[in-house]
Amino acid sequence: MKRRSYAGSDYRKALNIHDLERIAQRRLPNFVFEYLQGGADDERTLARNRNVFADYLFEPRTLTRVGPRDLTSTLLGKQYAMPLAIGPTGYNGMLTADGDIKLAKAARDAGIPFVLSNVSTTSLEDIAAIEGLTAWMQIYFYRDRDYVRKLVERCRTADYEAIVVTTDSAIYGNREWDVRNFRKPMQPTLRNLLHLLTRPRWMADVLIPDGMPTFKNLGDLLPPDKQGVQGASAIIGQQLDPTLNWDDIAWLRDLWPHKLIVKGILSPAEAEQAAAIGADAVVLSNHGGRQLDHACSPFEVLPEARQRVGNRCQLFIDSGFRRGTDVVKALALGADAVWLGRTTLYGLAAGGQEGAAHALGILQGEIDRTIGLLGVDRITDLEASMLRRAVRC
Numbered sequence: 058m059k060r061r062s063y064a065g066s067d068y069r070k071a072l073n074i075h076d077l078e079r080i081a082q083r084r085l086p087n088f089v090f091e092y093l094q095g096g097a098d099d100e101r102t103l104a105r106n107r108n109v110f111a112d113y114l115f116e117p118r119t120l121t122r123v124g125p126r127d128l129t130s131t132l133l134g135k136q137y138a139m140p141l142a143i144g145p146t147g148y149n150g151m152l153t154a155d156g157d158i159k160l161a162k163a164a165r166d167a168g169i170p171f172v173l174s175n176v177s178t179t180s181l182e183d184i185a186a187i188e189g190l191t192a193w194m195q196i197y198f199y200r201d202r203d204y205v206r207k208l209v210e211r212c213r214t215a216d217y218e219a220i221v222v223t224t225d226s227a228i229y230g231n232r233e234w235d236v237r238n239f240r241k242p243m244q245p246t247l248r249n250l251l252h253l254l255t256r257p258r259w260m261a262d263v264l265i266p267d268g269m270p271t272f273k274n275l276g277d278l279l280p281p282d283k284q285g286v287q288g289a290s291a292i293i294g295q296q297l298d299p300t301l302n303w304d305d306i307a308w309l310r311d312l313w314p315h316k317l318i319v320k321g322i323l324s325p326a327e328a329e330q331a332a333a334i335g336a337d338a339v340v341l342s343n344h345g346g347r348q349l350d351h352a353c354s355p356f357e358v359l360p361e362a363r364q365r366v367g368n369r370c371q372l373f374i375d376s377g378f379r380r381g382t383d384v385v386k387a388l389a390l391g392a393d394a395v396w397l398g399r400t401t402l403y404g405l406a407a408g409g410q411e412g413a414a415h416a417l418g419i420l421q422g423e424i425d426r427t428i429g430l431l432g433v434d435r436i437t438d439l440e441a442s443m444l445r446r447a448v449r450c
């Protein structure tokens with residue numbers, strides 16, 4: 058559907074997440090925007106993640122005496138302002154200086170959790186020091202299990218509430234734009250370098266003060282001469298461990314007695330197994346279409362996954378959520394919360410911490426309006442009977 062969108066570059070005028078996406082594109086160098094935006098192979102899954110929400114339509118109740126809406130939600134035993142979390146995304150410092158810190162503060166101010174990526178450009182200790190923030194830490198499994206053990210130890214010392222283990226990236230997805238945009242790892246092509254000249258604001262924010270940001274949680278994994286981004290990327294690729302399996306999750310469960318979240322599950326049977334092994338939550342996710350192309354969308358497996366895990370663990374979901382209506386559909390089908398990937402990154406790239414806060418404000422308003430129009434005033438009153446499967450015409 059063609060529609061008019063905001064053509065300027067002031068994030069405060071963005072009416073929706075699509076507006077923020079366009080502003081982000083105008084502000085970022087091409088190779089950075091494509092890093093943020095792209096998917097694997099032919100990007101079928103990336104596209105499906107957006108289209109799949111059309112499979113369900115709302116069946117609103119109109120005479121239910123709707124009162125002021127209450128979006129508060131309980132996630133892992135604690136109450137938050139709304140059923141959202143900012144999910145883990147690596148290399149946020151390339152979108153704007155101190156990207157992780159700005160995102161974390163936007164999450165804190167909105168009253169929702171923030172998940173720090175293992176490949177972040179801020180140390181986990183610096184994020185833990187942000188007052189009033191609920192921080193959860195995402196980890197990958199590397200061949201060097203001693204590094205994983207030390208990372209878990211750092212999370213314990215820094216008082217992290219939860220560890221998120223990502224299971225869908227033990228083999229790196231095929232992102233062809235990453236190959237096309239660079240001559241060598243982290244060395245943009247001439248065309249991309251020329252495009253950089255059209256982005257002076259980004260250069261003044263990111264490149265000129267400190268150069269390309271570096272990974273701040275991988276020190277123990279990288280040899281001293283490979284601490285730069287270029288060396289680190291190669292090591293990460295070699296270190297990701299394709300033998301990752303349930304024994305590793307059980308090992309982590311024993312090592313980490315606090316909340317454990319398993320992210321990257323698409324099979325309802327695996328969601329059930331994660332609950333059986335003692336995971337506190339599962340994130341149904343296809344990594345935003347960046348890993349296995351032609352993978353299904355987590356939204357498609359949500360009802361069955363909920364049926365299989367019952368109330369044994371919480372179910373979170375991500376991949377493709379850009380509108381409050383998307384979020385409300387997932388909640389009605391049994392998700393406890395939606396994690397945001399690109400949605401808050403667009404805000405961050407468009408306007409820093411305030412831009413990310415603006416993205417969260419847009420979603421909050423949309424969720425509030427959607428549940429009201431559906432005829433309920435609390436998140437917990439949403440149910441599957443408020444949705445109908447769309448008949449294709």
Ligand SMILES: Cc1cc2nc3c(=O)[nH]c(=O)nc-3n(C[C@H](O)[C@H](O)[C@H](O)COP(=O)(O)O)c2cc1C
Nearest residue numbers: 093144145146147174223344345375376377398399
């Ligand atoms: C730029 C970018 C970087 C990401 N980095 C990580 C990461 O370091 N760890 C991880 O578990 N997931 C990572 N993801 C996946 C997100 O956590 C999330 O699953 C995905 O973005 C959800 O899809 P959406 O962006 O369409 O909402 C990344 C996603 C993007 C877009």
